[in-house]
Amino acid sequence: SAVISQKPSRDICQRGTSLTIQCQVDSQVTMMFWYRQQPGQSLTLIATANQGSEATYESGFVIDKFPISRPNLTFSTLTVSNMSPEDSSIYLCSVPGTSGATDTQYFGPGTRLTVL
Amino acid sequence: GENVEQHPSTLSVQEGDSAVIKCTYSDSASNYFPWYKQELGKRPQLIIDIRSNVGEKKDQRIAVTLNKTAKHFSLHITETQPEDSAVYFCAAGGVKAAGNKLTFGGGTRVLVKP
Numbered sequence: 001s002a003v004i005s006q007k008p009s010r011d012i013c014q015r016g017t018s019l020t021i022q023c024q025v026d027s028q029v030t031m032m033f034w035y036r037q038q039p040g041q042s043l044t045l046i047a048t049a050n051q052g053s054e055a056t057y058e059s060g061f062v063i064d065k066f067p068i069s070r071p072n073l074t075f076s077t078l079t080v081s082n083m084s085p086e087d088s089s090i091y092l093c094s095v096p097g098t099s100g101a102t103d104t105q106y107f108g109p110g111t112r113l114t115v116l
Numbered sequence: 117g118e119n120v121e122q123h124p125s126t127l128s129v130q131e132g133d134s135a136v137i138k139c140t141y142s143d144s145a146s147n148y149f150p151w152y153k154q155e156l157g158k159r160p161q162l163i164i165d166i167r168s169n170v171g172e173k174k175d176q177r178i179a180v181t182l183n184k185t186a187k188h189f190s191l192h193i194t195e196t197q198p199e200d201s202a203v204y205f206c207a208a209g210g211v212k213a214a215g216n217k218l219t220f221g222g223g224t225r226v227l228v229k230p
Contacts, residue, residue: 103210
């Protein structure tokens with residue numbers, strides 16, 4: 001499977017500010033997914049990021065709050081805008097498996113965000 | 117959209133015993149069902165998956181069964197060991213028209229007591 005890295009690994013931010021999280025993959029992938037995992041909870045898909053087109057957001061998530069960039073096939077960013085304490089979560093990116101198993105997803109190490 | 121329910125939410129077993137986690141899904145178009153293990157502070161790791169063209173798959177001490185008619189699938193861990201203690205998530209997806217996105221169950225916290 002691909003090697004996936006995320007930056008930062010963790011951050012503590014003040015309410016009202018924004019944080020941009022980076023996801024880097026060591027191979028080209030068509031889609032990248034962004035998830036939120038609130039404390040003690042399951043994984044919730046925020047959006048799917050395709051290269052060359054706008055991200056597709058899931059119900060309950062909007063572009064103004066979570067803008068996503070996908071400038072190339074190995075990189076994506078997720079911004080958490082105008083943060084509040086309720087945004088404290090782990091944010092994870094994931095990528096599909098290689099050909100023959102593109103329905104599989106592999107996760108990055110996550111970004112642990114605390115908003116004060 | 118897809119909805120995945122997972123039971124139980126917590127499971128405590130004695131070392132050496134078996135553990136079973138069950139999931140149901142709602143979208144009959146789903147055809148891919150992975151299981152992830154998440155240890156504390158770590159990323160979810162894929163441990164086994166099954167596609168709708170098979171009913172059972174086994175990998176050493178773990179196995180997954182799928183009943184497409186009833187829309188449920190289960191994870192079986194035999195001869196549990198303390199290192200099996202973690203949170204396990206089931207998921208459903210594999211629908212190309214939906215971008216192959218996955219919908220996750222609520223998770224099961226497994227504690228293996230030595």
